[in-house]
Amino acid sequence: MLGATGTIGRATVRALVRHGHAVVCFGRAGATASPGVTVREGDVTDPVSIARDGFMGxxxxxxxxxxxxxxxxxxDAWAIDHQAHLQVLxxxxxxxxxxxxxxxxxCVQKPLLAFQEAKLAFEAALVESGxxxxxxxxxxxxxxxxGQVDRVRRGxxxxxxxxxxxxxxxxISDDDLAEFLVGCLTDPARQNRVLPIGGPGEAxxxxxxxxxLFALLGREPRFKHVPVLLLDTIIGVLSVLGRVVPPLADKAQLARIGRYYATESMLVWDASAQRYDAAATPSTGQDTLVDFFARRLRGEAADDRGEHAVFK
Structure with a gap:
């Protein structure tokens, strides 16, 4: 098991154990050992460590x-999403x-960003791996x-x-996605296939x-509309400054990622019709976003976005 320290990874480890699998988690420190789980620390970017500390013969x-x-x-994308995975493979x-x-x-089905290209490159290698x-x-x-639950609660x-x-x-929730991932191990219908998947209900x-969110709080909805042009301006300025100050080039790339998610749907892309297709996007599980919002408001679910937090 790789990536066991992230929220999806932790949910997947729980699902693997629940289904009776013996699990070995390999990677950076942070994975928690529990019955049925062995943690092995090592470097996923180092092929020697992968073999010596991970597979161990x-x-x-x-x-x-x-x-x-x-x-x-x-x-980072080419080092982890592509090269580290290639070495593990x-x-x-x-x-x-x-x-x-x-x-x-x-989002890799309509690639415009480096991390999408890196993921696609490894996907191709996996398909050809045998x-x-x-x-x-x-x-x-x-x-x-x-990310906006707390700011809306504050008025x-x-x-x-x-x-x-x-x-x-x-x-889609962590647990519903984890169940789907684990099901791929034993369900032939999910094998040797690319599987887009969403949570239950309509898009x-x-x-x-x-x-x-406002309905859960019993308030009238209030929205602040941010023009996409603002993101374009930020990207342009950071891109120019990034030629002189390299760290700003990374910030420009992060702004491009933000713009992608602000303007592209996370649904199946119909290339022939040049549109996103909600009906063609499969669903799984039972957890809904509104229920998650309710748990967050009651303090029963954590905000675990870490460095990916955007809205305050």
Missing amino acids: QHFDAVVSCLASRSGVPR RAAQTAGVPQMVLLSAI LTWSIVRPTAFFKSLS KPFLVFGDGTLTACKP QTPREQGEQ
Whole structure:
């Protein structure tokens, strides 16, 4: 198991154990050992460490990866989303591992950013590897959509880009996604396939998500509309300054990522029709975003966005 320290990774470890699998988590410190789980610390970017500290000459039935670059900037994306995965894949082939389940992202179907290209490059390598594979491309995570819960509770308006209907998604919870990932190990219908997946219910726009949050608080909806042009301006300025001050180039890339998510839906892309198709986006699970909002408001669910926090 790779990426076991992230929120999706931790949920996937729990699901693996729940389904009776013996789990070995490999990577940086932070994974928690529990019955049925062994933690091995090592460096996923070092092929020697992967073999010596990870596989250790043992037999494994499968590799499951929820590993992803933390920032999405080009050097991190190619180092983790592509190269680290490629090194794990080679080690798995050498060790005779027959199967790999990869958590990818639905946004790679319309790639405009470095991390998307890096993910696609590894997806292609996995497909050609000879292993039984499953590539899971989820839509938006609950944690990615919960950044405004606290600001709205404090009386601030809900921020939307444009009119709040530029994009839509089928939000999926950590636990529902984890169950889907684990099911790929045993369900032949999920093997040797690219699998877009969303949570239950209809696709939702940011405006609809805001309306749900205000309804839970018993308040009239209040929105602040942010023009996409503002992001374009920020990207332009940071790109120019980044030629002189290298750290600003990374900030420009992060702004490009933000613009992508502000203007592109996390749904299946119909290339022939040049549109996103909510009806073609499969659903799974039972957890809903509005229920998650309610748990957050009651203090029963944590805001675990870490360095990805945007709204305050």
